[in-house]
Amino acid sequence: MNKIQQKKIVKVNELLLNRFGQPPRNKNLPDPVEMLVATILSQNTNDRNSYQAYKNLKEKYPSWEEMAAAKRASIEKEIRIAGLGLQKSAAIKNFLTELKVKQGVYSLDFIKKVSHDDAIREMTSFKGVGVKTASCVLLFALGENICPVDTHVHRTVNRLGIVNGSAPDKTFWALNDGFPEKIAHSFHTNLIRLGREICTPKNPGCGSCPLEKLCVFEGKDVSNKKELKERAFMLLDSIDS
C-alpha cells in the first residue's frame, strides 16, 4: 500500500470517529478459540441471532471436549437461529476435532507467536474457516492491528477508492499490506456501521455520508439521504471467555 492510500485510511478513520464516535471494545480479550467459533456463527446473519446461537451452544456444551464429542446434528439444533446450520455445525465440529489432533489441546495460543500471514494460513487450514474468520480472531481476540474484510468493508473501501479488489479476500490482502498503525479496530467497526446504515449496496445515502468529499464512487448520489440508527450491538466485541 502506498502513502496516499495510508493517508486516506487515516482520514476516513478520523471522519468516521467524528460521526460515529469511538466504537466500544471488549476490555478483556477473549480466548481465540471462543472468537473463532463465534465468528463462524456470525456468517450471513445478524449479530443478535449469532450471539443467541453462541449462548445456546455454550450452555449446552460448557467445555470444548463436550462440543467436539457432540453429534454434528445436535450442534446444528443449538445454532439453528443463526442460519446455515449444516455448514456452521460441520465447521465447528471439524475445527475443534482437528485442533485437538494437531495441538493436543483446545488452544490457538500458538498463533500468538507467529506472523499475521502464518496465523491466517494456520487458521484457514481448518475446513470451513476463511480469511475473514481468521482475521477477526487476530483483531478481536489478539488485539492485533488488522482489518478484517466482510461484505460491508469490501464494498465501502472499494467505493472510496482506497483499494481495488474484485472480491473480499483480495481486498483484505491489499488493505492489510501496510495498514496504518493502531486504528484497525475503529476503522473496521465504524466502516461496517457506515456500510449497514449509509453506504448500502443499493441507493447509498451519499447525501448523509461523512466521507462524500473523498469518495470516488461513480454511482454517488448526494441527493439521497439516510437516517442514522442507534449503534448496533456488535457480536465480536461482546464475546468473553
Ligand code: SF4
Ligand atoms: S459517498 Fe456514497 S458511495 Fe461514497 S462512501 Fe459515502 S455513501 Fe458510500
